[in-house]
Amino acid sequence: MSNTNPLEPGQQPRAAASSAADNAPRVARSASNTPLIADRDRPEENRPVRPIRNRKKPHARRMNLSLTRVSAWSVAKVSFMLSLAGAIIQIIAVLFLWLLLKAVGVFDQVTQIFSSAGLDSGSINLSNILSLPTVLSAVTIFSIVEMVIITILCTIFALLYNVVSALVGGVHVTLGDD
Secondary structure, three states, X not given: OOOOOXXXXXXXXXXXXXXXXXXXXXXXXXXXXOEOHHHHHOHHHOOOOOOOOOOOOOOOOEEEEEEOOOOHHHHHHHHHHHHHHXXXXXXXXXXXHHHHHHHHOHHHHHHHHHHHOOOOOOOOOHHHHOOHHHHHHHHHHHHXXXXXXXXXXXXXXXXXXXXXXXXXXXXXXXXXXX
């Protein structure tokens, strides 16, 4: 028989006659390529297997990073959104607090205390002074001013951090992959 397949460089031609080793079943061998004990007893039952590798649990990776620069525009956007959320929460909390105080009757009791103390109760009516629209307007104005101040201060602190981190190298953080 002749081999009709072209040979690759460095490949030797096979012998024409098949040897007994070519027809023998493939057997599982250990990593050191020595036959296993079962190879001698029952060679027909052995099947090729992959060598067993000792798989170790991977260790957590650790990276040392430095926060050297903060974008002032992103700090301004984030601080504005967080202060907006805080302002909304503040307005809703004052609304619920006012409704609770009105339901309990605190405003009427304070007016009665003023009148029993001899103060002119006709000129001081706490329910008129602290009406719901007045309180919510004051809290809304206060929240808007608070939003502007918080946004400006956070942006200034981000710019100051950039200047200081240029001098000292920033904040060093070690991150771990657990």
